[in-house]
Amino acid sequence: MNEQILQIRHLSKAFGSNTVLRDVDFEVHKGDVTCIIGASGSGKSTLLRCINMLERPSGGEILFHGRNILGGGLNQSAYRAKVGMVFQSFNLFNNLTVLENCVVGQMHVLRRPKAEARAVAMDYLDKVGMAPYINAKPRQISGGQKQRVAIARALAMGPEALLFDEPTSALDPEMVGEVLSVMRTLAGSGLTMLVVTHEMAFAKEVSKQVVFMDAGVIAERGSPEVIFQHPEKARTQEFLARYLNG
């Protein structure tokens, strides 16, 4: 078994009196793809945002290489560079070109020299098929292309793990394919990925572990075979039945 790169222990999150996450407990092994599925509002995105520290959990622990990132004394910037995030709404920097989007973090967070940062960025932009568009501004490219640039931007930071927050939910069906094919390639390359998604076929195909969330708790988790073919919990069966049979 590979090292557990991320361990989530009894994580909870409440917005005021509204509890969104309750006693969430799971781990992500190095090099594995974990997909988090579940209905909208079940806390999937909040969980991911807690792991990237965009939200502050109300309780519990998040261990990165065995060290609690919520314990204080953590270099937040360095951590976030190692655990990247890809958003549903892309969040490319609108004032910068495609290339600059992938260079700015490397230069100022990782302090890489410009030429090196550019070479790294070009390499990843080429991998996601966006190399021809390096001079374009985000407003000039399509949604699928934006998301691929966002993935290249995250990869250029050399992350140990990458979090995907519904990366294809804002795209039309035709563009979903181009983004998923990039993600499929990444999964095959041994990158640790934690993916919140509604693309069940993708989850089934690439993930090592599937986490089904319901009403802020992990209702069931296991291998894709177990979750998709032999779900134990009634809630999981109900959810998947609706999804898989249309």
Added chain:
Amino acid sequence: MSLPADFMGRIFYILQKYGVSFLRGAGNTLLIALVSTLVGCIIGFAVGIVQTIPSERKDQPVRWALLCVARFLLNVYVEVFRGTPMMVQAMFIYYGASMLFGINMSMWQAALLIVSINTGAYMAETVRGGILSIDLGQTEGAKAIGMTHVQTMLFVILPQALRNIMPQIGNNLIINIKDTCVLSVIGVVELFYTTKGVAGAYYTYFEAFTVAMVIYFILTFGCSRLLRWWESRMDGPDSYELYDLATTDTLAHTTGMYSYPSKPKAGTQNSDIRDGGAVI
């Protein structure tokens, strides 16, 4: 040569005689307006940035308390200078500084100071609005790759905020060009002061102020066009150059939903570079 009797004749007469004075007055007006708008913008950005520093009481109580004090003082500054007439401020500061503190400012120092802090008070709110108008996703995108608040502001938020508030900066510059005329109360020889002098010399009020009207309008109109041009330059070109035409986007349309390979896809992003879709 004596004063002509007709209107145009008088205009040419005072232009000939006082043209240089008018130009110097206009130059001073423009100089004060430009420098003060620039300094005002810097003040505005500084205040706006402080107003939008994120801080939570729970995490860093000391920092939070300091920020509260700073913000209160900045609010006082904004409200006082927005809420009183610049002409009164000019008198108050120019005479007050020498009476209370024994500082004898030159008229120029006073003029630049007054217009700058006045502009800064307005710009502070404009900049704050500009920063708040930027989608939160931009901040999160920057945070997610490890950028600090300062880096996020510097490379992502402020450039976009600056672009969004450019029309308001233009407004302020134009207002400043016109409002420098209130500085004549402390004796700054700008365009209005010059015009009054010229008008008084031969009792040619209408003629002299006609000239002033035209000069003011040329200054403001010129500045407004110049700023528009600058705005469009900030936006960059509408189109972009493909980096390497040999490598087109090979990933688009690989979903299997693309069922008419012989037909070019009209209106899609890549159709123009794709040779009628024949690549697939």
